[in-house]
Amino acid sequence: MQNLKDIGADAVIVADLGVFDIARKIDGLEVHISTQANITNYQSAQLYKSLGAKRAILARELSFEEIRKINDHVADDTFQTEAFAHGAMCVSYSGRCLLSSYMTGRDSNKGDCAQPCRWKYHLMEEQRPGEYLPVYETERGTYIMNSKDLCLVGHIPELVKSGVASLKIEGRMKSAYYVAVATSIYREAVDDYFTSPELYMSKCDYYVEELQKTSHRDFFTGFLLNGALPQAPPLQQAKPASASFGDENGIGQTYPTNTYTSTHEFLGMVVDYDAATSYAIVEQRNKFSIGEEVEFMQAKFTQVLADMYNVKGERINSAPHAQEQIRIKIDKPVTKFDIMRGKAR
Numbered sequence: 001m002q003n004l005k006d007i008g009a010d011a012v013i014v015a016d017l018g019v020f021d022i023a024r025k026i027d028g029l030e031v032h033i034s035t036q037a038n039i040t041n042y043q044s045a046q047l048y049k050s051l052g053a054k055r056a057i058l059a060r061e062l063s064f065e066e067i068r069k070i071n072d073h074v075a076d077d078t079f080q081t082e083a084f085a086h087g088a089m090c091v092s093y094s095g096r097c098l099l100s101s102y103m104t105g106r107d108s109n110k111g112d113c114a115q116p117c118r119w120k121y122h123l124m125e126e127q128r129p130g131e132y133l134p135v136y137e138t139e140r141g142t143y144i145m146n147s148k149d150l151c152l153v154g155h156i157p158e159l160v161k162s163g164v165a166s167l168k169i170e171g172r173m174k175s176a177y178y179v180a181v182a183t184s185i186y187r188e189a190v191d192d193y194f195t196s197p198e199l200y201m202s203k204c205d206y207y208v209e210e211l212q213k214t215s216h217r218d219f220f221t222g223f224l225l226n227g228a229l230p231q232a233p234p235l236q237q238a239k240p241a242s243a244s245f246g247d248e249n250g251i252g253q254t255y256p257t258n259t260y261t262s263t264h265e266f267l268g269m270v271v272d273y274d275a276a277t278s279y280a281i282v283e284q285r286n287k288f289s290i291g292e293e294v295e296f297m298q299a300k301f302t303q304v305l306a307d308m309y310n311v312k313g314e315r316i317n318s319a320p321h322a323q324e325q326i327r328i329k330i331d332k333p334v335t336k337f338d339i340m341r342g343k344a345r
Contacts, residue, residue, distance in 0.1 A: 005029040013057065020051070030054040035084070035168075040066070042073035049079040057082045057168060060089065060150075063226040064158045071163030080165035086182055086211070087170025089147040089222060089252075091117040111172045117145035148252055151219035153186060153207045156193045156200060158224070177266035177285075178214045180297065180339055185210045213264035213341065220252050262344050267294060270338040271325065280330045282340055289318035296330075298338040303331040 001023050004012060011030035014020045015037045023031045032055040033039060033048045040059045048056055056074075058067060058081055071081055090097050090108075097108050099116045106112040120142050122132035134142050150170070152159060159167065167190070169182050189207050193200035211219075268282040288294060288305065295302045307329035310316050319326045 001026045001029065011054065020048075020053070024052045032057060032082070035059055039070075042070045045070050045074045045079075045081070049074055053079070055080045055082055055166070057084075058164075060084050061223050064155075064162045064224050065226075067162040067164060075163050075165070081163065082166040082168050083159065083162070083164045084150060084222075085152040085159065085167035085169060085186060086150055087174075088217075089150050089170075091145040091147060113172065117147070118143065143257065146217075148220040149217045150222045151208075151211065152221060152224060153189050153211060154204055155221065155224065156189050157197065160190075160193065175215075175266060176269075177339055177341065181210060181214045184297075209263075213262060215260040215262045217260060222252070264295075264341045265344045266339065267342050268319075268326070268340045270296070270334050270336055270340065272336065273330070273334050275333060278330055278333075279327050280334050282326050282328050284319045284322065284324045284326055287318060287320045288340075288342060290316075292342055294340050294342045296332075296334050296338050296340055299332055299334045301332050 001012065005026050005028060009029065011032045012023050013032045013034045014023055015034035020031060020033075023029060031053050033053050035057045037044070037048070037056070038059050039045050039048070039056050040062060045056045045058075056079075058070065062070075062083075067081065067083055075081060091099075097113070097117070100106045100108045100113045103116050104114040106114045121135045121144065122142075123135050124130075124132055135144060152167075167186055169179075169186060171179050171182070185207050189200060189203070192203055266285045267288045268284045268286075270280050271283050272281040274280070290305050290308060293302055293304050305328065308316050308319065309327040310319075311325055311327075316326070
């Protein structure tokens, strides 16, 4: 624990009381309580607060109204709450799943979940080996534990009113591209709301479209809308037809398939830029070619690729090799680590 403090960690997230007791003795190291501690009421939050915790990451089973009630009782300058706002939902919603460890030896708590809840299952009777019967929850399909992804970008007002101090974006085993898009969009949405609720409302379609450019399952709102707080309407008014927001008819599962969808893909990352020549060095992540329209996320512009060279200085028509560094003529200035993306093929 002292090593974490020495290297500059802001805080440690713990669920076990023994680990918590060790961590709180490290001077200057904040202790945050994990969602796995299953905090679903203010009495639990109050106990951790009295023991010295600085933040509680609330269970994902709560509604906006339940979160607000917890904050009304415990939130102050010394103690905050955090709530999940986006990302994959576990069949063990507060993250206490042991399926992956048991079935594959891959530990979910170490970020290595094999996601067996996403698999298609059949039933086999012990005395009839080889006879497989499909498992249906209903006629919709057999992926009975395959949850949709949480998305609350259209409900920033409710999150603010509930009193949470921080939004948590699920990102285990996700790409740098996914993390960059999701965090930047939620940051922008929150900032827009505090600047002007009208500005936020006017940009909800944009937030959704950007999030759909990452790899995701159908979106829904989890348990959050079960409370009494007023509902924010934007995603119900102007959502793209391909999106699924809200838990219509109580359906939070994706039964027919376990695949991801995405409108765009991560093509490369800028590692250097020469302002004098307007050429950038881009490290490839997915194949791109001359004539393809690409977008630079941070610089916020698109262009058609017209001039590319490999590390040998040879002009090339496409970049098919993983992590190859490509020299590209750029229409506008870019910065290191800017992400280049294009429409999914």
